[in-house]
Amino acid sequence: MTADPETTLRADARRNRDQILAAAKSIFAASGPEAPMEEIARAAGVGVGTLYRRFPDRDALIRAVAMDNFERVLIDARTIAAEETSPWRALERLLRHSVALQLSVQLAMVSHRALVILKNDPEVRRLRDEILVVLDGFVDGAKAEGKLREDVGAGDIAILLATLLRQMRAKAPEVAEMAARRCVGIMIDGLSVRPGSALPGRPITSRDLDPD
Template structure:
């Protein structure tokens, strides 16, 4: 297990921990969670021994990265709700802004081991559920305002974004970034009210994707 998060860390220990998590987030997003731990330590600017003192195995590091990641996305969602003038604008901001959500989806989709950790960890499950509640609030609010098509639910939005990000592969980072932005824009246009094509079935809610 990693060190007890309830025990305050010294400033240098906290800095090392934050550097490791930040490095792992970037490396996992680009190469997946199976990258050698030595590479993560080197990228974080710490020794391998320091890494293993904070995170004794890969599972512990993946778990902490996922917790950190979902926490960031949840903060993004709540900030968007607080700061944007409409529910629709809050939803659009979250979809454009949350690159962190990309990593969460990659961790869940591209690694069986990571999927098991993300799926079964109580803290991650709670953060994920809290995020879906916020998305559900945005969706209902945007529908009441008349900006979001009435025949979608929070589960539809989550699944659309997951499917979109899974396809974002390119050898050139600038092309991947541009294509992500373009596809999100196309998706947002499809979510606007007064759609031309009715959707089959029923709206997917946040419980449908558990």
Template sequence: MRADALRNREKILAAAKEIFAVRGPEVPMDDIARRAAVGVATLYRRFPDRETLIRAVAQDTFARVLEHFRAAVAEEAGAWDALVRMLRSSQELQLSVQLALHSPLARETLRDDPGTGRFRNELLGVLDQVVRAAQEEGTLRTDIGAGDVAVLISLLLRRTPGPTDGTDTTALERATDLMLDGLRARPDVAPLSGSALSVEDFESRAKGNL
């Protein structure tokens, strides 16, 4: 791909990610072209239809989240610190969750996409690794599984209407603090009802919503 074509592709992906995160992937393609400062014809040369663009945005987003997750595992002193860092990388994570779970159009588009599925499986694998390690070091409660954490993330980060003055970000940070407090191991913690959810359980539930 020529340098100018590559730049246009990156601009379109960046614009689409920004708009998808706020308005969802059903946004008019013309709005994405305007945000990217490219012509509509240029957008369609790079991405011939909305589904192609959704797949490209999803794969790029999951790849970036996976990079964040792996960096947290490699750079943090302990598994709990890695988990906290992973859960606080909310911007890319929010879009990946929205695309994977909460947009009907995206769910249908990504249902059988092997590239997106590969990234999602790798993300869940890293999460499972960190959850088990944090439980072994005694910092994470032992009556949960990585599937429970994945469910919490998907509920916490699903897109909801909110103010544009920054208070929605503060609310997300507070909710993340509450979630982490509930996940931390303590001797006086009340046991949860039911069985811990594994990654496989989470995947099964997610597929049931497709």
């Protein structure tokens, strides 16, 4: 029995799409959303024409990457919230499990072009806002536990992640990953309650991240 040509075509198209998204995620995380489309096609093992058939322009690819990432992060965040009884442990776990969160935060806050795309897309914005709601819950609960310092907000944490988790150049990928994990560990240590210097200004909230 031979495979249905239409089914095979759909499977090939889905595989190509998944390969392009995986390559775009990796390259966007390392180089930002302005990375050459040719480089993404090459990393995905497809031709440039195939890439543009799946995603007609860079904005469509950025949106697809953001949608996929935000959906995965939201699922992870809600799973963590359901499994952890301590909001501080939930926050710490989410921050340590930040490979997907890394790119989502960067797309939402670092790239101006991506920021415009995400801001104007209601579905992407909905997913981003739902993630921030979960993060707000972790932050408020961790403060109530007495584990998170009072002078930080969810916005502070998102900004720290955007700054710390930008992949750096290293001789080997494992060195870059180790460095990112070390930065997250240092960040978590600095977020915990302990005597220390007071931060200037006020806590930055998730509402402060809205670009309106």
